[in-house]
Each structure stands twice: as structure tokens, then as C-alpha cells.
Amino acid sequence: MRKKLFSALMSASIVAAMMSGCGLNAPAQTEGGQGATQEVKEGAEVADVSKEKSDYEVNEAAAADPAVTLTMAEVNPLEGTICGAMDMKFKEAVEAMSGGSITIDLQGSGVLGVEADILDGMLGGTGTVDICRISAFGLSSYGCDKATLLSLPYTFQDRDHFWTFANSELAQDFLNQSSELGLGVKGLYYGEEGFRHFFTAPDKAVSSPEDMQNMKIRVSNDPVMTAMVESLGATPSPVSMSEIYQSLQNGTIDGAEQPTVNYASNSFDEVGPNLTMDGHTLGAMMTIITEKSWGELTENQQQVIMDAGKIASDYCREVSEQKENEVLEQLKADGRNIIEVEDKTQWQEACKPIVEQYATGELADIYQQILDMAK
Structure with missing residues (x-):
């Protein structure tokens, strides 16, 4: 490597x-x-x-x-x-x-x-x-x-x-x-x-949720992350962290997601050179x-x-x-394909049901307080 x-x-x-x-x-x-x-x-x-x-x-x-x-x-x-x-x-x-x-x-x-x-x-x-x-x-x-x-x-x-x-x-x-x-x-x-951003195989560049349809995307074993990938039209793939590199290389998965520094330090850019800067989760x-x-x-x-x-x-x-x-x-x-996402409206709309599922009752009020902190 x-x-x-x-x-x-x-x-x-x-x-x-x-x-x-x-x-x-x-x-x-x-x-x-x-x-x-x-x-x-x-x-x-x-x-x-x-x-x-x-x-x-x-x-x-x-x-x-x-x-x-x-x-x-x-x-x-x-x-x-x-x-x-x-x-x-x-x-x-x-x-x-x-x-x-x-x-x-x-x-x-x-x-x-x-x-x-x-x-x-x-x-x-x-x-x-x-x-x-x-x-x-x-x-x-x-x-x-x-x-x-x-x-x-x-x-x-x-x-x-x-x-x-x-x-x-x-x-x-x-x-x-x-x-x-x-x-x-x-x-x-x-x-x-x-x-955290999505990164994908060489021939699988993603610039909108439509591009993710039917893709196999690796995410951590977390219900929110799993629901997010499904909401974007992709299929969550239960691949361990240690298998991401090889799975991308052999086509078992089409992509995954990580913070930028982890993406680079793990050499994922070698097999998943398309980095879509959607910033879905901090x-x-x-x-x-x-x-x-x-x-x-x-x-x-x-x-x-x-x-x-x-x-x-x-x-x-x-x-x-x-x-x-x-x-x-x-x-x-290094020539990686950094795809900027200027307008996240489509992404946010696709994931809105997840927010509605988890931010309910008292948590809905607390969640709104977090949103209101944005300048």
C-alpha cells in the first residue's frame, strides 16, 4: 500500500x-x-x-x-x-x-x-x-x-x-x-x-443523491447511519473497517464514508478516489x-x-x-476527485424522515435548540 x-x-x-x-x-x-x-x-x-x-x-x-x-x-x-x-x-x-x-x-x-x-x-x-x-x-x-x-x-x-x-x-x-x-x-x-463524507470507487462518482441509487455503501453498525444510507437510495453493506480497502478494490462495495483525515490516513483514496463533500454527519x-x-x-x-x-x-x-x-x-x-456539494437541500430532504423518527417529543424541542445555534 x-x-x-x-x-x-x-x-x-x-x-x-x-x-x-x-x-x-x-x-x-x-x-x-x-x-x-x-x-x-x-x-x-x-x-x-x-x-x-x-x-x-x-x-x-x-x-x-x-x-x-x-x-x-x-x-x-x-x-x-x-x-x-x-x-x-x-x-x-x-x-x-x-x-x-x-x-x-x-x-x-x-x-x-x-x-x-x-x-x-x-x-x-x-x-x-x-x-x-x-x-x-x-x-x-x-x-x-x-x-x-x-x-x-x-x-x-x-x-x-x-x-x-x-x-x-x-x-x-x-x-x-x-x-x-x-x-x-x-x-x-x-x-x-x-x-464525514462519502467516498466511492473510480467509476462511481457521486454529486447528488440520485447518483447513489442502488449503490452498496459501507457504514458503521448504527441504526441512524444505516437509515441514512437507505434514505439516500443506497444499500447499507455490513463490511468491517479493516475490509473497506479490499472491498472497494474488488467491487464488493461501491463506497463508504469517513472524516477526511481518516479517509486519507487509511489510504482509502487509492481505491475510492471520489470524495463527495456532503458533510452528512460531524x-x-x-x-x-x-x-x-x-x-x-x-x-x-x-x-x-x-x-x-x-x-x-x-x-x-x-x-x-x-x-x-x-x-x-x-x-x-494527488489528483483525487474532490466533489464539492454547494447545495445540500436534496440530501437534507432525503434524510428528513430520520430526523422526524428520532427527534420526537421533548427531544424535538432540544433538537430545535441545537439547530437554532447556527449563525
């Missing part, structure tokens, strides 16, 4: 940490843990996350608290992914601001399991994982119905729309729902890895901690976690857009 080099630089300290943790070419879980392993391109690095520790304000009270180590799981590699960069920033900020009283043992590349297994363990109280970065709607199958609204197609107009939500009191209500339901985990902060993420681990922290340490989460979330906003723009330029330079 051809390897492309992206230009962003990684600091020596971060590279060294990742090499010692899970290897530069460790297998990726590039779909929030729902898929199998996939190799990440060499050099597919995200912007430098290092920062002088003196630049952080140390919480002196937290620094005097008993030392604690929190195990943090990430299903993606720490290198070359937006979520990995956000995790590393969180780890860096927590350890610096706590004066060393909190250590984040960050384990990437899915070494602690896929998202579903990690969530089951955290909710079941196994104690293996204290903190995890998951898809923002990962807890919807555990009763957090508000999270489902974030996966509905064409909800967010652009990144600013999402971040207006993510920094609102309404978003905090979403983060709090798992605690309110007694699931045993607490939401900390949001992130995102860009909008790759929203959230970080959670078990209530047990949270309760064992002092109030000062809890404050450090919250402050560091805000820093990591803000950093993700910066890195995500920067990295996506770099990747898009590289894809264009």
Missing part, C-alpha cells in the same frame, strides 16, 4: 512517548472503536501538541494532594489522528496543572479494546479503564437518548455551529445525562474530527470518566481535570480544521 507523507511536524517528546507506548505504525481503530484494525500512513502527523510546562498554571492545592494514576483508553493511534492529538493535550495539561499529583496513563491504538468493550467495562465497574475518548453518540445505546441527536444527518451547518453547541449549557446537559441515568460514567468535554467526540474514579479524586484534582478538558477541547478545534485543510490540499495535489 502506498504511503503518503503529510507535512505537519510532531515534537520529539511526543513522538518518543508514542513510540514507547504502542509503536509508530500500530494498528488503528479509526471509527470510534466500531471497526477492526487498519494501518495508518507513515508521517500522517497532527500538529505539535507539546507545550512548556511553565505555560500551564499549576493548581498548588491539587499538587499537594495524594498521587493518583488514571488509565485512559484511545482506540485510535495517538500519532496521526485528531483524537490522539486531543488526548495527548489532555494528558499534558492534567499532569502539568496538577503539579504531578495526577498521572494519565494514556493507552492508544485500541490496546485496551474496542469502544463497545471499553464502555461495557467502564459501565460494569471492571476498573480497567478510568477515562476514555468515545464517539459523542456512543452512549446512545445505553439510554442516553440526547446523544442520538448529534448523529442525525445534516444537523450541524459547519464547525462553528458545532462548537457553539459544544460550549453551551445545553451541551453540558448532554454530558450530564449518563450521570443522571446512573450509568456509572461522567461526561467531561467534547471534541470533533471533522465532517465526527463529534466526547471524553468520559467513571464515577468511581471521579469520586476518588479530591475537589482540587477534579477541577484540574475539568480545566484540562477545556484546554484539550479548544486545542481539538484548532487542530481538526488545520489538519483537514492540509489533507484536502494533499488529496487535490
